[in-house]
Amino acid sequence: MGDLFTLPVLLGILYSGIRLATPYLYAAIGETFVQNSGIFNLGVEGIMLMGAYVGFFVGMTTGSLWLGLLGAALVGLLMGLLMAVVSVTFKAEQGISGIGLHLFGMGLSSLLFKKTLGGVESISGFQPIKIPLLGDIPLLGDVLFNHNLLVYVAFLLVPIAAFVLYKTTFGLKVRSVGQNPQAADSLGINVAQIRYTTVCIGGTLAGIAGASLSIALINLFQENMTNGMGFIAVALVYFGSWRPGGVLVGALIFSFVNALQLWIQVKGINLPSDLAVMMPYVLTILALAFAVRRARQPAALSKPFERGEN
Amino acid sequence: MSNLLPTGQPRIEEMQMLGIVKRFPGVLANDHVDFDVKAGEIHALLGENGAGKSTLMRQLYGLYRPDEGKILINGVEHVFRSPQDAINAGIGMIHQHFMLVPSLTVVENVALGLKSSRGPLLDLERVEKRILTLAEQYRLKIDPHAYVWQLAVGEQQRVEILKALYRGAALLILDEPTAVLTPQEVDDLFLTFRQMVTDGHALIFISHKLHEVLDISHRVTVLRDGATVGTRPTAGATKAELAQMMVGRPVILQYDRPAPKLGKSRLKVNDIYVAGDRGSDALRGVSLEVHAGEILGLAGVSGNGQRELAEALAGLRPIRQGSVVLNGRDVTHDSPLAHIDAGQSYIPEERMREGAIKDFSVADNFILEDHGKRPYSRATFFDFKAIAEQTRKAVEAYSVKTPSLDTPLKNLSGGNIQKLILARELSRQPSVLIAAQPTRGVDIGASEYIHQRLLQQRQAGTATLLISEDLDEILALSDRIAVIYEGKIVGVVNANEASVEQLGLMMAGVAETHA
Numbered sequence: 001m002g003d004l005f006t007l008p009v010l011l012g013i014l015y016s017g018i019r020l021a022t023p024y025l026y027a028a029i030g031e032t033f034v035q036n037s038g039i040f041n042l043g044v045e046g047i048m049l050m051g052a053y054v055g056f057f058v059g060m061t062t063g064s065l066w067l068g069l070l071g072a073a074l075v076g077l078l079m080g081l082l083m084a085v086v087s088v089t090f091k092a093e094q095g096i097s098g099i100g101l102h103l104f105g106m107g108l109s110s111l112l113f114k115k116t117l118g119g120v121e122s123i124s125g126f127q128p129i130k131i132p133l134l135g136d137i138p139l140l141g142d143v144l145f146n147h148n149l150l151v152y153v154a155f156l157l158v159p160i161a162a163f164v165l166y167k168t169t170f171g172l173k174v175r176s177v178g179q180n181p182q183a184a185d186s187l188g189i190n191v192a193q194i195r196y197t198t199v200c201i202g203g204t205l206a207g208i209a210g211a212s213l214s215i216a217l218i219n220l221f222q223e224n225m226t227n228g229m230g231f232i233a234v235a236l237v238y239f240g241s242w243r244p245g246g247v248l249v250g251a252l253i254f255s256f257v258n259a260l261q262l263w264i265q266v267k268g269i270n271l272p273s274d275l276a277v278m279m280p281y282v283l284t285i286l287a288l289a290f291a292v293r294r295a296r297q298p299a300a301l302s303k304p305f306e307r308g309e310n
Numbered sequence: 311m312s313n314l315l316p317t318g319q320p321r322i323e324e325m326q327m328l329g330i331v332k333r334f335p336g337v338l339a340n341d342h343v344d345f346d347v348k349a350g351e352i353h354a355l356l357g358e359n360g361a362g363k364s365t366l367m368r369q370l371y372g373l374y375r376p377d378e379g380k381i382l383i384n385g386v387e388h389v390f391r392s393p394q395d396a397i398n399a400g401i402g403m404i405h406q407h408f409m410l411v412p413s414l415t416v417v418e419n420v421a422l423g424l425k426s427s428r429g430p431l432l433d434l435e436r437v438e439k440r441i442l443t444l445a446e447q448y449r450l451k452i453d454p455h456a457y458v459w460q461l462a463v464g465e466q467q468r469v470e471i472l473k474a475l476y477r478g479a480a481l482l483i484l485d486e487p488t489a490v491l492t493p494q495e496v497d498d499l500f501l502t503f504r505q506m507v508t509d510g511h512a513l514i515f516i517s518h519k520l521h522e523v524l525d526i527s528h529r530v531t532v533l534r535d536g537a538t539v540g541t542r543p544t545a546g547a548t549k550a551e552l553a554q555m556m557v558g559r560p561v562i563l564q565y566d567r568p569a570p571k572l573g574k575s576r577l578k579v580n581d582i583y584v585a586g587d588r589g590s591d592a593l594r595g596v597s598l599e600v601h602a603g604e605i606l607g608l609a610g611v612s613g614n615g616q617r618e619l620a621e622a623l624a625g626l627r628p629i630r631q632g633s634v635v636l637n638g639r640d641v642t643h644d645s646p647l648a649h650i651d652a653g654q655s656y657i658p659e660e661r662m663r664e665g666a667i668k669d670f671s672v673a674d675n676f677i678l679e680d681h682g683k684r685p686y687s688r689a690t691f692f693d694f695k696a697i698a699e700q701t702r703k704a705v706e707a708y709s710v711k712t713p714s715l716d717t718p719l720k721n722l723s724g725g726n727i728q729k730l731i732l733a734r735e736l737s738r739q740p741s742v743l744i745a746a747q748p749t750r751g752v753d754i755g756a757s758e759y760i761h762q763r764l765l766q767q768r769q770a771g772t773a774t775l776l777i778s779e780d781l782d783e784i785l786a787l788s789d790r791i792a793v794i795y796e797g798k799i800v801g802v803v804n805a806n807e808a809s810v811e812q813l814g815l816m817m818a819g820v821a822e823t824h825a
């Protein structure tokens with residue numbers, strides 16, 4: 001056990017934790033917008049898989065990671081749009097349509113993978129950028145300030161999302177539409193338009209979350225490679241009580257425990273590996289059971305809006 | 311005289327709705343309705359529940375499109391596709407159910423949907439300043455930084471009015487604005503309304519309370535079953551006349567009540583504590599006693615623990631501390647069935663959620679409680695003949711209007727559903743009756759009938775606890791009146807000595823003082 005708490009290992013855990021938090025942040029911050037507007041999109045996982053696939057495939061075939069990223073964002077946007085049509089316009093049961101979207105993304109990405117790639121290949125992804133000065137801080141410099149662009153942007157997204165939600169007119173509309181769509185409607189706010197916008201933002205960010213895996217962190221595509229991350233991202237929104245700051249805390253706790261678990265395995269520490277793998281998930285369940293502040297939950301979450309009900 | 315309102319907005323000299331028709335599936339909600347209002351005037355719109363008042367006004371506010379008819383403002387035809395169009399034309403609406411976001415502050419609620427002077431960024435300081443100016447002009451005291459969930463109902467209403475004024479409303483639609491207020495709050499609100507019309511606003515005041523309409527309006531229009539019955543100047547109109555216009559037949563406005571023949575104590579509530587839905591205590595030491603042959607009225611503003619008390623007394627909500635004695639038996643922790651068996655009947659506040667099953671037939675709903683007993687069932691099998699016979703008797707005795715006994719309950723009107731529930735509960739000859747909001751949302755005809763039945767039951771010796779937010783109902787039926795405020799009984803007074811002012815103060819939490 002003593003092995004685990006040496007300085008290099010702790011720094012290693014910190015470094016991996018920050019990297020691992022990246023896809024969760026994109027997906028969960030996106031879902032934070034979606035849920036604050038009153039829509040529950042459970043299909044994040046499927047969107048991430050499609051984003052991961054498209055990002056990788058476009059990146060590889062065109063040789064441009066940027067085009068790959070753009071492709072992933074676009075496919076995320078389109079899947080978000082699909083979710084919006086089904087849940088906002090057709091007022092479908094959101095939990096069920098989310099599961100449908102997930103299965104659709106999972107199936108389609110596997111099919112495309114088999115037809116176009118056939119086997120697992122790797123790609124040279126986004127390279128680390130060392131931030132001048134900060135990157136030279138002894139020990140911590142490399143751990144905190146020597147990551148690739150997508151990692152930095154993921155963390156920047158947190159204050160940006162908080163600013164948009166709490167300081168802009170758009171953010172006020174989003175929150176009001178999630179809490180009391182009748183009230184927003186009565187003030188001339190277009191409820192459907194706001195919800196379409198947030199669900200598309202959420203889709204786009206989930207697509208980028210997928211690409212962050214396939215072209216910036218793991219740098220390969222593999223069937224079902226997200227392995228439940230999209231669902232954890234949805235849970236993180238609850239954990240964070242629908243606030244970007246809370247989501248950040250949740251994402252960090254989750255990814256640090258995950259990193260710890262990886263290092264336990266790497267170090268060959270005598271702990272059944274299945275138990276180690278379970279750790280972060282058990283933590284999630286415990287956190288959801290005890291930490292969620294339901295009082296903050298958008299009152300209209302997953303309820304379709306119909307004008308004239310009172 | 312200037313053309314501008316104190317808010318700087320132009321006045322609406324005249325608004326006319328002509329020949330408005332609005333259909334919903336199976337309902338003609340507005341049938342060629344004409345309605346108009348002028349600057350400096352309060353025009354009351356009076357009608358029973360379901361008469362089509364809200365529907366008419368929702369069309370003026372752009373929430374629904376009329377199927378036929380047109381809307382003229384200052385003589386020019388306007389078509390409102392959304393509330394935004396109506397707001398732009400100078401129309402504001404205070405809805406029957408407030409349109410506020412509880413998790414936001416007062417300023418945020420007012421700023422919602424407004425164009426900001428800072429583009430995409432919020433400019434809450436500016437909004438706050440203007441709120442304070444308006445609040446002063448119209449004497450609407452408010453803390454701009456409070457969260458709406460922290461506000462009392464009366465304050466929430468002020469936020470609604472400020473919201474409309476902020477948007478430049480020259481014409482204000484007030485949909486049953488007094489339904490949830492204490493008498494004193496109503497007085498304050500009326501002061502604001504009078505100030506507004508003096509300033510040149512046009513006000514439409516919706517209500518089904520006759521005395522308020524007579525008190526505040528200049529003209530009154532009565533709607534019945536979606537159609538206009540008539541328009542009268544308020545000066546010279548009488549309660550009896552307006553009530554007859556509303557209902558279509560003469561209405562009894564005052565009941566004969568022989569002096570109560572008090573029997574022994576039937577229901578005794580000793581210092582009970584009961585948790586509300588949010589976990590904190592909704593009842594904090596309530597004690598009451600109801601005797602055979604009396605009606606104890608429980609008055610109070612909505613949300614002060616009435617629902618929790620009714621549910622606790624029916625055995626539906628756990629009692630944390632204290633005790634309840636029913637006919638000499640301690641039933642504090644007993645099941646709802648034990649309460650029923652001990653001779654208690656319960657008319658729940660939410661008739662469609664707790665009182666009945668809307669997809670079940672009239673007959674099935676009638677036997678909900680006693681379906682396992684004779685004569686309805688024998689050795690686990692239903693006796694359909696007996697069920698039909700008993701239900702038919704009850705439906706006739708309580709004049710429930712239904713096409714057949716097999717009709718699903720949801721096809722009946724609110725008044726008839728309530729009468730059926732009453733029939734079920736009273737036909738068991740209860741010694742104790744808990745009646746929670748027995749006439750809420752029920753038309754006047756049915757209300758009158760239900761009231762008569764409750765008084766008959768009183769003569770027969772039932773001990774009745776009447777929980778109601780309608781002070782007029784409490785005053786018309788009760789022998790004694792208890793007032794509840796924030797989970798405590800403020801005081802109990804004899805009905806024939808009680809004044810509306812005194813009860814209003816008690817409903818606002820001011821304890822009764824003996825001079």
Ligand SMILES: Nc1ncnc2c1ncn2[C@@H]1O[C@H](COP(=O)(O)OP(=O)(O)O)[C@@H](O)[C@H]1O
Binds near residue numbers: 337
């Ligand atoms: N959105 C709606 N869909 C269907 N029917 C409705 C709707 N709104 C109102 N109604 C019906 O129209 C009639 C008039 O209702 P409403 O205008 O709310 O009456 P009031 O405000 O006078 O109590 C009622 O029969 C009601 O059931």
Ligand SMILES: [Mg+2]
Binds near residue numbers: 363364485
């Ligand atoms: Mg109404």
